Amino acid sequence: MRQPSFARTALAPIILGLAVVLLWQGAVTAFAIKPFILPGPFTIGQQFGANIDNVLAGMAVTGRNALIGLVAGALLGILAAAVAALARVIDEAAEPIVAALAVVPIVALAPVLYTMFGAGAETARQIVAGLAVFVPVYVNTLKGLRQVRPIHRELMQAYAATGWQATRTVTFPTALPFVFTGLRIASSLAVISALVAEYFGGPLGGLGRSITSSASSSNYGLAWAYVLGSIVLGLVFYCAALAVEKLVNRRTGG
């Protein structure tokens, strides 16, 4: 396969992005679209700059929830997958629950979690994020732990390697790329879930709450600035997960 040239991989999307932004601004100006329907990108940029402190504060609150949820959900997911890989009965017992979690809107749990953990605390949001993270991490890790090729396992047997040696030299390196794929997917889900949980109630301060409150006070430019803030937050999480994935894959030669 021929690798596409740099011009194609980098330039084409940038040109398309610029064209869309310019068209958007052009349309807003030309058709005098009212700001509560859709403000122009330049207006959003201005508002973002003018309210940078508030937006950053919102990003900090939502980002913290997402991060706690990501770490807790990922640890739990990896642990649960390791247990499920060892004992088939656990895997089978968890199967319907995990399958249901994957298709069910987890954020719907937010209101009852607010009652369970206190409506004034951020815990409920972290748990929503954690649950959303758990599913892809668990599923991908388990898949990774199952990927060990029979030939490698037989090789280890032929070397009379102990269980731990085999796990360290064969199972972990095989499973690792899968774990990080799960984490990359989960990183976006953590931010989205933490943010969306705010729509269902709980304390003020996060990005989601700020978007709703500035929208209800007709401050649409500011609301869009918060939206831009959540986009940036999502990108930060995704890029961090991607960077860790690339780093680990390079080290393990994956």
Added chain:
Amino acid sequence: MSVEPSVDLGAPVDTALAVEVINLSRVFTGRKGATVTALDNVSLTVRPGEFVSLIGPSGCGKSTLLRLIADLDTPTRGTIAVFGTSARQARVNQAYGIAFQQAGLLPWRTVTGNIELPLELHGAGKAARQARAAELLDLVGLTDFAASYPDQLSGGMQQRVAIARALAESPRLLLMDEPFGALDEMTRERMQNELVRICGETGAAVVFVTHSIPEAVFLSDRVVVMSPRPGRIRDVLPVRLGETGKRGENLREEEAFFRAVRQVRELLHGEAPDRLRGVETR
């Protein structure tokens, strides 16, 4: 047998050669501007009804040559004519049938559905398609498997379906790229017996890529020996061990067969193998 007999090819085109390749070169350009000459100044003709094998080590350009004839690739220099037309025109006219090393059957179609595919693509009616598929299934001996799916067949059976598919539109030229390369030796010899029989019945010309010397010798009227880096034709050896379609199992035991095999091997190694044999017998 209702497959078209070879004598009944009355079109004026028939006077043309099946394949005529003149001074053909194909140079691949790598990413950093490095070039690989896959084929260098190759000329070859195949007469109607003739069976020609291309043999040589990996990288000698035999598959490239076949792909160029099939118009799956474009030559850097030189010309190709298939039945007097350009390779592209021949492809559009469906002048040839093709089979690859992988059977390449569509897994979601039955055996019949796979054989009907080219007919369907070129607008043949349902009844005509079914009749033709039944004929071909009979020809390759798979009538009982008409409704099976490819994953229910063995490798050899899949390859027979692929050959039936290649014959679907009664082409007067078959292009085959190591079609038996992935089969075990026993199946392979059986398939070779069937192929000579089918060729005898259809009268099609064949260009057959292989790297098995006995296979080339058993099947061919002429064996084209190629050498790598750059891909060139080293020699063309007429073999034709008996009438096409009348070659049988015992041919593989005959002295003429062994002699031809040795000749091809000597040409392939590019040196007299006597020295080597001398070592063995000493």
Added chain:
Amino acid sequence: MRARSEPAAALWRRVVVGAMGVVVLALVWELYKLLGPADGVLVGTTTVLPRTTDLAMPHLWVMGGRVLEPVNGASAALPMWLVVLQASLFTLGIAAVGWLVGVAVGLALALVMQRFRAAESAILPWIILSQTVPLIAIAPLVRRWGAQIHLGEFTWENWMSVALIASYLAFFPVSVGALRGLSSPDANHVDLMRCYAAGWWKTLWRLRLPASVGYLLPALGLAAASAVIGTVVAEVSIALRGGIGRLIVEYAGAAGGDPGKPWAPIFGSVLVGLVAAGFVGLIGVVLRRFRRGEVAV
């Protein structure tokens, strides 16, 4: 497919063990409620394990029983399960519209990207980028569209905003999955179609589309789950009445005096998610012919 090839005994085992998993989960809930401290477990000032009061963690039979009772004290009140079922159907309908639009857009994008490599280079990074960011955050802002957009007879309604957001979440897995599926045929098969002088459309119909089914089905499932999530969230943030999302927020306020009530719409959302997943499973059964693996010779 997997279940079909399994012997009946193994299938039974899976069902029984799977049911046991659900039972264990229920037991954990009740055991913790019995043994856990009323104010939950605190680390510093953060509650890490929930409160166990009847208000915070109602007994499972309270949740179950509540579903059978009327919604509220009014004499004409409908039973809870009926109200939740109606809301579930409403949400399912919007999610289905969002899913259909998302699938259509996703397929169209995949076809364009498959056809033109320049389009793939330009669009694909943006598609992937668009899903790594929480663009669902715009849901509250779409609310005002309802009253503002008129095109002749056509009026933009709030439920369309909800469906739009659902379709936005749904299109991504379809476009990525379909693109992968459309590019999945072996070089062998593509060569064969070229030998048959089959054009792009014929190749698409006979080869690329059938070959993409195996990639498309999981993508359709993901899209269905995303459409349901998007619908529920958008119902909440756009404040659309009639669906599960609205009930979840509305009933959350009743938790103080009626702890079983907030759980009823949650069961409804689970139901919607499962029905959506089941529907895609059905599509998979219809298309199972296209999921036969090819055995390499």
